[in-house]
Amino acid sequence: MASPMKKFAASEVVLHKQKENLYLLIHDKVYDVSKFIDQHPGGQSVQLDQGGFDATEAFEEVGHSDAAIEFMKTLQIGVLDRQPGDEKILVSSGSAYKNYTKAPSNPSQWGSLRFLFAFVVAIAVFAAWTGVQR
Ligand code: HEM
Numbered sequence: 001m002a003s004p005m006k007k008f009a010a011s012e013v014v015l016h017k018q019k020e021n022l023y024l025l026i027h028d029k030v031y032d033v034s035k036f037i038d039q040h041p042g043g044q045s046v047q048l049d050q051g052g053f054d055a056t057e058a059f060e061e062v063g064h065s066d067a068a069i070e071f072m073k074t075l076q077i078g079v080l081d082r083q084p085g086d087e088k089i090l091v092s093s094g095s096a097y098k099n100y101t102k103a104p105s106n107p108s109q110w111g112s113l114r115f116l117f118a119f120v121v122a123i124a125v126f127a128a129w130t131g132v133q134r
Contacts, residue, residue, distance in 0.1 A: 006078035017051030
């Protein structure tokens with residue numbers, strides 16, 4: 001049987017919010033991501049933003065793959081020993097990760113780029129056409 005996981009007080013978890021000493025709290029499980037943060041496909045800042053907070057909502061909203069969820073088991077170092085009033089310590093960190101844009105595959109970005117491209121082509125065609133008329 002697996003050995004019981006270490007129990008962390010919320011007040012201890014929130015102390016680990018520096019890049020080289022970063023704990024993430026997701027679904028009341030504690031993950032040490034200090035060695036992983038440089039390789040995180042979503043970047044460092046979104047994880048750093050969650051240091052000292054409950055990262056559950058952010059993690060879920062981004063929508064991680066089964067592979068990511070399987071991998072994160074290897075980073076778990078313990079569980080949160082929840083006590084009344086912990087919510088006050090682990091207040092939500094806001095929504096910096098919501099500004100994350102998936103570079104070229106973001107459809108809304110391509111939408112506006114396509115519009116710009118069509119606009120430039122239209123001007124070029126118009127300029128060529130008025131040139132032919134002279
Ligand atoms: C132990 C915790 C975490 C692990 C192991 C992890 C792992 C991963 C992996 C493997 C990916 C690649 C895509 C996938 O397979 O889903 C990813 C993408 C991403 N992650 Fe995390 N992640 C963690 C926590 C977080 C947290 C707390 C945030 C905060 C919002 C976050 C934000 C993102 C973002 C924005 C992406 C990029 C999504 C995309 O471009 O499709 N991750 N993460």
